[in-house]
Amino acid sequence: MALGYAYLHDQSSQGNNADQLGLMYAYDLSKRTSFYGALSCLRNRNQAGYTLAGAANPGLPLAYPGANARGVQLGIVHRF
Secondary structure: OEEEEEEEOOOOOOOOOEEEEEEEEEEEOOOOEEEEEEEEEEEEOOOOOOOOOOOOOOOOOOOOOOOOEEEEEEEEEEOO
16 A cells, blocks of 8 residues: 655646645455555646646646646556
């Protein structure tokens, strides 16, 4: 299980800050196979436009500036 928190402070006068909370859990189905799930919530302040993005995901656009973003990810990993 993993829990993470991040805060981004915008030093401009606009105050477009953001904070993100994430939770991940992995469950071993066998020696080489595991199931995982992750949840994340990103809260944008004022007109901030940060999105949930990863190495292979550029992030989906927000509905409007300052909108919050939520994401869920599920998967299975098998090690050969």
